[in-house]
Amino acid sequence: MELANRVKTLTPSSTLAITAKAKELKKQGHDVIALGAGEPDFNTPEFILNAAQNAMREGMTKYTPSGGIVELKQAIVSKFKADNHLDYSTDQIIVTTGAKHALYTLFQVLLNEGDEVIIPAPYWVSYPEQVKLAGGSPVFLTASEENGFKLTPAQLENAITDKTKAVIINSPSNPTGMMYTEEELKQIGEVCLRHDILIVSDEIYEKLIYSGDPHISIAQLSSDLQEQTVVINGVSKSHAMTGWRIGYAAGPIAIIKAMTSLASHSTSNPTSIAQYAALAAYQMDGEPVEGMKQVFAERLEKLYELLLEIPGVTCIKPKGAFYLFPNVEEASRNNGFASVDEWVSALLEEEKVALVPGSGFGSPNNVRLSYATSMEALIEAATRIKRFVLKHQS
Template sequence: MELANRIKTLAPSATLAITALANELKGKGIDVIGLGVGEPDFNTPEHIIEAAYQALKEGKTKYTPSGGLLELKQAIIEKFAKDQGLSYEPSNLIVTDGAKHALYLLFQTLINDGDEVIIPAPYWVTYPEQVKLAGGVPVFVETDETTMFKLTPEKLQQVITNKTKALIINSPSNPTGMTYSRDELSALGEICLHHDILIVSDEIYEKLIYGDEQHVSIAQLSEELKSQTVIINGVSKSHAMTGWRIGYAAGDEALIKQMTSLASQSTSNPATPSQYAAIAAYRGSQKSVEEMKLQFEKRLNLFYEKLMEIPGFSCVKPHGAFYLFPNVKEAAKLTGYDTVDKFAEALLSEAHVAVVPGTGFGSPDYIRLSYATSEDILVEAAARIKNFVETKMTLR
């Protein structure tokens, strides 16, 4: 059977692949520490589970509008007003089967063949694949530690062409955990306004920001930028609801309308009980969100300190999300591996620690480690990696 050309270029998710491999080894009885997963290890708060249960008992198991329940849209509108001072109408919103689906609908609705989408690297593995599936061309802009892995106005200007359709901004970032300041966003926004470039602002990690850093949405900087921005968000990371599959997009009414039409012909609507759970997530107590954030910050401080004791590891300490993204090129060299990919493979097969190679994120000298697990496991993981590196160095 001849498959469609579009699917032949699709790269598998690096994060899901490493998790599957780690689980396979665990199934064989091997004690593997998995640091590849991109989801909170906390359970969904009880009041959210109860809201879904009540919805089920009340028979709320039928179809909803394709763009989501009006009550959920109102809860999201309230959240935008409270958190960012942004004003939206229900017609500016679509509720989707997770934030990934919101991005998929957006790119399928927005992009024509040959349109270019600017993606700062390191990037979340799904961005370029979805752009390609829509017939677009990902245009990568490399960033590094010198700019805290953030896109600069100068680099943005250099890659804009007459085919540029959109720019993706992910703050806090997966995989680096870096956040953009108000001034940094303003500078990028002015360029996008001048060239009529749509801004895709992925804010899924907005509730997981540490220290004195504050989340800023580029849409809140001006009415002009708001009209030029589509915000992507959801409850997966903020409320430990990855499996519930509720995300959303907020933006131009005409664009949202067409995204909703596409959803109606593909998924019909997000799962009804999950939508009632998301209403409870936004309208109920936010205590669990704050508690989870405090735990993640504590783990970050602990794990970062441990990793910095490993020879050949260097890392800019992040401000958000739940990942560390160290440069381990020197560690690979010290241990006799000519690529970081091979170094990561050896970590899994010999030290039994699963990390995600940076190749999938567009940065082959790095690895991504999730600290969405207990402190004891993080300490053990760091010890295994340190022992692996130091033993290999001795043998050389």
């Protein structure tokens, strides 16, 4: 039986492909160091686990409202007020089955056939696929390394057509770890307001910033920008809750209402127990992420230092998330490989180090390394990569 056209255009996830290959080598008994993980290597904090257990014992195991329990929505409203100086009502919030589902649902209710969404490259691998699944057309703009992998207002202005519906801003970014400054966001916001372009602001790595710079949401810069923006966030990265699948979107009431209606026919509701766990995450005083963040910061410093010692490898130091995105084009070329993808494949075969090729993120000269693994593994991985480069040096 022939499949629907909408799935024929999907590009397989490069992250999942390299992960699958690494797992297969591990099954064969090889000592593989996998640096492809997009999740914290910490367990969910104990107080959140306890809250989930209590919810189960107290019978919170039934259907909930499609857009999430009101208590969690209220906690999210309070979080926006405290962290981002943003005022939302609960009818401007939808709780979803992960931030990925929030994005998917948003594009489904927003896009008609042929509508364009501007996506800065490098980009998270699911952005273009979700746009295509909604009938839209992704428009890629290269955010150069010289500009810190960030989109410029001039690039955005020049790319807008009468079909442009939205632009995606991801700060801190996956895969680069870069962050937009307040002034950069203001200038991008001015372009969007002038052309009536919706801003999709993915802020899932908001809590993982190591540079001392504050996180700035483009929605907090003015009331006009707040009305023009849908903010995407969740507890996956901040509270080590990737598998719980709780994310959310905040934005104009009409958009959130449409997303909630669609969710009622797709997922019914996010998992009830996970919602109560997320509620505990946001009600807890203090920042349970701080200990985790400190460990990430130490790993970043060490891995960044080691990467710069490898011939032909350059790297912009990230400010957030838990990824490094070095340029290995020179190393790959000097090692005699036709592409970085081939270099990555050979590295995995010979040295058993799994990196994610940048081609999947729209940046074929780079690779993504996650430092969401132990310091010991990171040091050993860097040692193996350097050995591989020196061995193949022409």
